[in-house]
Amino acid sequence: MQNMSGLHRDPLPEARPLAAPVGFVGLGNIGLPMARALTRAGHALRVHDRDPQRMRAAEDAGMTTAPGGVKDLAGCAVVALAVSDDDATEQVLTGTSGLLAALAPGSLVLLHSTLLPATVHRLGRQGQAHGVELVDAPVSGGAQRALRGELTVMAGGSEAAMTLARPYLEAIATETVHVGPLGAGAVAKLANQLMMFSALAGAYEALDLAKAHGVDTDAVLRAVGSSTGDSWVTREWGFFEEVAAAYERSGVPRHQRSWSKDLWDVVATAREAQLPVPYAALLAQTLAQRIEHRGAEES
Template sequence: MAQIPTVVTRSDRLGFVGLGNLGKPMSQALARDGWNLSVYDRDPARAAGLDALTVGGSADLADCTVIALAVPDDEAVTQIVDELLSRLTPGSVVLAHSTILPGTARRLAGLLEDRGLGFLDVPVSGGAERALAGSLTVMAGGRAELLERVRPVLDSVADDVIHAGPAGAGAAVKLANQLMMFSALAGVQEALDLAGAYDVPEQVVLDAVASSTGESWITRNWGFFDDVAAAYDQAGTPVRDRPWSKDLWDVVAAARERSVPLPVAGLLAQYLADRVEDRARKGAGS
């Protein structure tokens, strides 16, 4: 097992790959907090306005002490790790903020550890506004001493950093969160459909449940996903890469890997994306 070097400081070079809906505001929070930041995105225009060095490819981050990834999926994370694997200095750490499968996280952690490198699956929750404010929640999977080494970096983007367990645990908790959240979203959508069929406006229902047992994060933040869908449209993000599609299929895949029956997740994966996109296209129910 590799020896973990000292805690990272702002004199260390920090790399960040992926400047999308969450990656850009996370990078802004890191730059604002004084990190020596270098960034890469396939679309160089996304780096505009960032107080950071823009590089031409992920391989150009090989001399960074910490490399954070906020890219769409397992394939993208794996590709970047493969590009960096032979170039990174022993002791360097890769932080996967992407929502990936627990099995992928465990495999990559083992692969990097064999090379004297570190890997943490550190998916985030909270949305773009909290990312910019540096107040996300991080679910971390990996070695505790490795997490403590990079905690100053995570503290710049998050108010809460929860060590969920060994490699893959952070990814598993993120998928569990997504299943809970999207199950609630589907339930609220259908509840509003039911009330609407009896001529009850959405806001009346939301006001009523605000002090009732049906209250949830979804009802408190109704309209959140309409705004997220609009941001994805503006960025040109394919529907298959949006969390209400991609993350739910990841839940199904992770459950299948461990033979866990999740009938609700299977149903949600098949239809929820269409509901979210249809609502956003129709102007959030107006």
């Protein structure tokens, strides 16, 4: 059962497909599986991506594409973005396409990318000027959970916006935590990323230590599975190497990959709050190279 308030778990009404088509921008590693989960839940989708191959994959999955670009999504009451970064998000919403200005007042935009809180706040003000509600709804769980509609969503937005978003969120997530007002979702996602990548860095060093003394990696992972060293990272060992290899195959620039971009976003967000985060700063400079190297070994 989803947790829309972050405080309690009241039963939710059965999810119903939204009346109008849902616009979806960004059909990458997470976006396309999310779009497929929405389609399977009965939502009609109108999708766009700059990559023609991804657009063809969406058509093959029964989605309607928007070959004219994001301007073709102006008639959608709900539009979701799962694009690469802050610049891409702003280009879709406020660039030459100007989707915020094109959407009808009362429309809803969901931001699934991992963004700087300052970007979310800026876009929120611009959306408000056009009568468009925004929810920052970054997701966690990976592509396989996205395909099954079993992601976790960390949502920031008004109660009114969360009510509008509910049918959509029920199709993509088994856990939606409303963490606060607009921008809070972005902060929660960065906190999640820092915890996860900290655990990953520690696991890399721990397994190097074991290997240096002739102890098998799989044996250590089995041992910690029921010990205090257990974590999602150790239970899903190999996840990041697979993602790195997938990014490499699809041509995602290395600076846009989560272990690089998100850690630098953590540092920037902490700096804005005048908060020292020395461990995050160290990880931002060291972890990406380690993951990329391991990904290359596994590919």
